[in-house]
Amino acid sequence: MKVENMPNGAYVSVMLLITKSDLAPEWVSRELSLEPVASRVPGALSSFRGGAGCWMYGVGRVSIASVSEQLIGLASQLLSRREALAELREKGYSVQFDISYSLEKRATLQLSPEALLSVRDLGVPLSFTVRYPASKDDSDFFSELGL
Known part of the structure; x- marks a missing residue:
């Protein structure tokens, strides 16, 4: 999988994310016969959301255009x-x-039907994590949406 530089401070990563409050990264690696790109034990200083352990496999910092691929x-x-x-x-x-999607300017992320079907065939849910820095006037964003 090719890693590309992202313009405007944006990045997209595509990961298999496994979490649990008592996750043991080495055990997950043995069960899947894969080495993670990153993992954290529960309760560690840099533990995952809510102190859970996490195990991640995939690719980070890809082009927005190549996310489906x-x-x-x-x-x-x-x-x-x-x-x-x-x-x-x-x-x-x-x-x-x-x-996981982070950017400094608004952009569009599109997924092909084939990408969504490949996720469905594996039987694993798909989630999105979007990080967007707060603007000086967040009301501009909501007014653009007509809210």
Whole structure:
């Protein structure tokens, strides 16, 4: 998977994200026969949301235009591990694809139908995490939306 520079301080990452309050990263790695790009143990100073542990596999800082391709590629890599992912969910782990999107200027993120079908075929939910710096006047944003 190709990593590209993002203009205007923007980045997009496509990850398989596994979390649980008592997650042991080494155990998840053994269960999936994969090494994470990043992991955090529960309760660590830099633990994940709400102090949960997390295990991440995928690619970061890709072009906005290539997100669909990256998602299809990641889902294809994980298709042979569909049963292992389902077992993790049965054991109480949160298992999802996450598209994390950060930018300084407004932009559009589009996903192809093929990308969405590849996620569906794997049986893993898709989430979006968007980070956008607050503007000096947030009311401009809402007025653009007609709110």
